[in-house]
Amino acid sequence: MALTKNERRLRIKNRIRKVVSGTEARPRLAVYRSNKEIYAQIVDDVTGKTIVAASSRDKDIDTAKVNKTEAAALVGKALAEKALKAGVETIAFDRGGYLYHGRVKSLADGAREAGLKF
Numbered sequence: 001m002a003l004t005k006n007e008r009r010l011r012i013k014n015r016i017r018k019v020v021s022g023t024e025a026r027p028r029l030a031v032y033r034s035n036k037e038i039y040a041q042i043v044d045d046v047t048g049k050t051i052v053a054a055s056s057r058d059k060d061i062d063t064a065k066v067n068k069t070e071a072a073a074l075v076g077k078a079l080a081e082k083a084l085k086a087g088v089e090t091i092a093f094d095r096g097g098y099l100y101h102g103r104v105k106s107l108a109d110g111a112r113e114a115g116l117k118f
Contacts, residue, residue, distance in 0.1 A: 010097060020094045021092070022046070025090075027045075028043050028092045033104060038055065038068070040075055040076070042083050055075060069103050070106070072104070072110065074110065079111055083116060089116065
């Protein structure tokens with residue numbers, strides 16, 4: 001029985017989530033990547049609250065004429081700036097079952113550049 005690509009990703013995601021959990025001191029940066037857009041949010045799993053979120057659909061990123069990888073880097077920077085304003089400096093990175101490559105890596109690098117530690 002062959003798994004679909006999405007079923008495989010969800011299995012990997014569940015395996016990651018057993019280990020990576022966000023606390024108040026070190027919240028989790030969760031990434032979701034669709035074919036067109038990329039979304040990221042910083043979550044405190046203890047209270048179940050999203051602290052900050054950013055996506056490639058935000059006005060300033062959506063109007064910039066860039067490719068998807070460059071847009072992911074802009075999302076990472078925007079998320080890091082919002083997080084630093086909210087008082088979050090260190091995070092646990094949750095790649096959501098996606099390979100740490102391409103847009104996911106670009107988002108992480110953008111967040112690191114803007115000052116998040118993980």
